[in-house]
Amino acid sequence: MLWPCKHPCRKTNRKDLRKINMENVLFDRIRKELEENDIVLFMKGTAAFPQCGFSALVVQVLSTLGVKFKDINVLEDNELREGIKEFTQWPTIPQLYIKGEFIGGCDITREMYETGELQTLLQDKGINIAA
Amino acid sequence: MAMDAGTIEKLILEAIPDAIVKIEDLRGDGEHYAAYVASPAFEGKTRVQQHQMVYQALGDRMGRELHALALQTSVPENK
Numbered sequence: 001m002l003w004p005c006k007h008p009c010r011k012t013n014r015k016d017l018r019k020i021n022m023e024n025v026l027f028d029r030i031r032k033e034l035e036e037n038d039i040v041l042f043m044k045g046t047a048a049f050p051q052c053g054f055s056a057l058v059v060q061v062l063s064t065l066g067v068k069f070k071d072i073n074v075l076e077d078n079e080l081r082e083g084i085k086e087f088t089q090w091p092t093i094p095q096l097y098i099k100g101e102f103i104g105g106c107d108i109t110r111e112m113y114e115t116g117e118l119q120t121l122l123q124d125k126g127i128n129i130a131a
Numbered sequence: 132m133a134m135d136a137g138t139i140e141k142l143i144l145e146a147i148p149d150a151i152v153k154i155e156d157l158r159g160d161g162e163h164y165a166a167y168v169a170s171p172a173f174e175g176k177t178r179v180q181q182h183q184m185v186y187q188a189l190g191d192r193m194g195r196e197l198h199a200l201a202l203q204t205s206v207p208e209n210k
Contacts, residue, residue, distance in 0.1 A: 054199075090179075091186050091193040107202050108178050 026083040034100045038127055039069035042084050043094040047071040054106035055094040061113045062096075066130030067122060099125045133161035134196045139189070146188030147172050151207065157199075165201040173206045 033040055039062065045051030047059050047069070062069050074081040074093055081093070088095055088102050096103045098121065103109060112118035122129050136154040143152050143166070150170035157163040166185070173181045181204040186193055193200065 085194075089183060091191075102179060104179055104182070108182065111178070111203065 022079065023083065023086065026079060027087055030080075030084060030087050033070065033072065034097055037070040038099055038125075039067055040072060040097040041069050041094055042072050042074055042080075042097075044073070044075050046073050051075060052093070054092075057106050058094045058096055058109050061109055061118070064130070065113075065119065065122065067127055098122065098127070134192065135161060136164065139164060139166065139197070139200070142190075142192075143168060143185060143188045147184060157201070162198040163201075164197070164199065165203070167203050167205075169205045169207045171207060173204055178204065 041047070041055075041058060041062065043050060043052070043055035043058065045055055047063075050056035050059050059071070072080070074084060084093070084095060085091055090102070090105065092105050094105055094109075096105070096109050103112070103118075103121070109118065112121070119129055136156055140152045140154050143150060147168070147170050149172060150168050153167040155165040155167075157165055168181075168185055172184070176184070182202050185202060185204065189197060189200075
């Protein structure tokens with residue numbers, strides 16, 4: 001709840017307040033997704049039909065590892081598309097989260113997969129992967 | 132909207148002066164680049180934090196003028 005406020009609101013214009021309010025609601029929604037799902041991938045398109053090569057690559061890595069993940073298509077929701085960048089402080093999509101922790105985008109995910117760090121991280125967090 | 136490799140390198144070096152930067156124009160279209168950035172400043176930082184430092188150097192150009200930047204960061208081995 002933003003109203004009533006204890007501090008003088010007149011200095012903050014309505015547009016700012018709307019933005020803050022929107023971010024609160026959106027960030028709560030993101031947090032909820034991260035709590036409810038072990039692996040969350042914010043991506044362009046869906047796991048079945050990725051619409052960007054970088055997103056497709058992360059889907060491929062996760063599928064190869066045989067782990068279940070929740071795909072969230074940011075192309076369907078412009079607010080989320082911008083909001084997730086603010087939330088993570090990361091300027092690009094895809095964004096991979098494992099057990100609520102931001103792992104990285106396409107480059108880091110691929111690098112970690114190639115070095116085996118991703119596999120270790122998943123196992124450490126109690127997520128089974130395909131051998 | 133495109134950006135030349137020199138500008139990317141300059142922006143990164145302004146923010147991380149001791150970095151060794153190598154930029155590759157992946158498709159020759161001035162839109163898809165790969166950047167390799169090595170710097171002692173990355174020491175003790177996670178990959179996410181290292182990449183965030185480079186993204187910060189590029190400011191809001193990332194995702195606008197700069198369509199795609201494949202990023203690889205490292206700490207130089209022989210300091």
